[in-house]
Amino acid sequence: MVLGNDLHLELGAGGGRRAALIGALRDAVRGGRLAPGTRLPPYRALAADLGVARNTVADAYAELVAEGWLTSRQGSGTRVADRVAAPAPGPVRPASPPPLPYDLVQGKPDPGAFPRAAWLAAARRALTDAPHEAFGIGDPQGRIELRRALVEYLARVRGVRTSPDRIVICSGAAHALRLLAPLLGTAAPWAVEAYGLPFHRGLLAGAGVSTVPVAVDEDGARVGEIPRHAGAVLLTPAHQFPTGGPLHPERRTGVLEWARASGGLVVEDDYDGEFRYDRRPVGAVQGLDPERTVFIGSVSKSLSPALRIGWMCLPSALVDGVVAAKGEREPYASATDQLTLADFLACGAYDRHVRRMRQRHRGRRDRLTAALAERVPGVRVTGIAAGLHAVLKLPPGTEAAALDAAARHGVAVEGLASYRHPEAPAPTHPDGLVVGYATPPERLYGAALDALCDALRDGLRDGT
Template identity: 90%
Template structure:
């Protein structure tokens, strides 16, 4: 209900009070149930008598009597100048059945794939947001184009060409909420029909996503040079790759294999889907261009700001072959519900102004320093292990002696370290020998004040779990 202007409270309250006799009793019962069920929390101010009476179509005295009865019973309180409120001492709703709860998070988070939330460039982002909103056309606040904001697509064309060697145009970019959203859309497009070939080591989440879409996945072995192109199945409709920095093992796709995978795609009529998940972060090697730049009509490049800025922004992109654009947009739908138009406009300004480049350079230095500290600590305290996949990205693979991965994970948990085992990333249908036992250690997430302690806790866990 909406009180009259004279009330000055602006309080709305929905109650179901039946017609006919007994209105006072029905109102009392309805108010009791609203308090008992938690709809009216302790301290909530109720509408004045006349407002509620007018809304419910009952006499003002009936409401006054109902309030007085509930005050007498202890459900409500009434004080001069404060109005009528739900009593603070009313018991909370009875708890439902006990449900299992997730265990509390471990204090040292070394799980891969998550940037430090405290590193988000708030001041620079706010400056871009102000400029973007000031300059935005009125139509930006209407129903959006499912391709995404043109300002962002234009900015991405320039940025991706400059830093990743991508060849595309604004009309071939579709904005999405990240790599997972992109893969869901691609799985529904006829031009990317399954089954999909995938790297034998990769994200289980992606395999589950394909399974939900009814697309089977065919694991292909990987080694230090990336996916073994010679073992790609001819009947696959697409292959999902992480060529800049194989996830999770860490190496780039060898140049000969980059050319080979495109030859395979052309010969079999398949699609190459390139997940450029952390291409900005490289340390000890020259920049690696995107495979997409070698054949834009046979390759889809997926990117996002989840690693470079924040997964909370929910902004990603697809650089598509021209033949797939309409199908992806149709799969996305006309009223695209994922990426906010205002955040797309802000990211466009962030890119064009150079703020994104400055942020990436700053974070590259920070991550390189963290990686070096991790490698040094492990070399000094746990010389039995070997650290690989460290030339780029936000994680390292700590290779362990055979048969020790489970013990290392258990010891890490006892030492308060959240970390993942390499075996959890292996496709359940993968053929051939598995990679050595190992831990996938992310070094981006912990705040600086906890990072050194987290490294030492990891070293302690490994020392305790490895054979003497």
């Protein structure tokens, strides 16, 4: 057996094999298919693959080395020469604007905070212990190891009542909504919070589901305003996104009373549920009535959005429909990542990481609050001490000017108005900025706060 890296070449039917091989290699280099530095197969391996004599390949390589197309050194093999001209560029695409130096956009954890060593250790254990069938097509409901680990973790930390057969693994909240929307049908609208992610509203609209806004205040959504004819209500009760208030206990029971009376469904997006800093996080609404609530969670904020792992804890009547909607060859959540997360949860590494992140995020929120109090006293942080973002209350009419000033100072940040439902009545919240304090690396966070304060001072002056 002759071993070597593969190389696809078309030699054609006519002419000598040596000349055809030289021409094919020149074309592959000239066209950019073989980039500078690419290592070519050894003589014997390429000769065996192409069905030509070894000397034919050796002679072709030698000629191309002499012409400067290839290089050959002892121990390094034969490679495409670095000085070979690259192919002519195609049409130039318009350049995207460069990112601003200070990223304070909400919803993005610091990529540098990912617990690589602990995750690698969990991956090694998980892959060592994984059964052979784990590397097959798999179960669209998700790996049983992860579903079992989630049952224990969510019961202990979030007060969720479920079982492995009622959990479906997905890639996050957006994927969950994509699965639920067609299953619940388009005849009845969904009630959604008047302030929330436009992406989620757009996703529902794309599925043919209309949405009606429900006002929010410091106690969360005003659930008494949910229309009786709504088929579902989408809430962020742990930490209303983006305004920051938790759903009041009376409203928690109130939304379930609505669901029982109307036959509707409560869809609970556990946004930031684990990151409460001033006291212990409140439990999930789902724990009060698992048969009327879909609980959605993910690791996109706690670990990394790159993992693409989320979950739904479903009423028993919805499980089969959601699994069928996913299909037999689920393309989103890697089985090996699911196995690793199961180990990461079971060994306590996830708890330890979340506790570290709580301390870090709380410190950053405190620094933000202190900087504003000292340097821009006309702006204050609102909402509970939780999550990866804060809303800054601005004087009326200054939001647009503050955003313009932020861009001039190199700060990427978003306005509160961009999260308001287009059909919501008169704004229930004043002008504001939604500031994500988790993303910047530690070395840049102080400079980001300085730039934000400078921008706010300019924005308040320009907007008045």
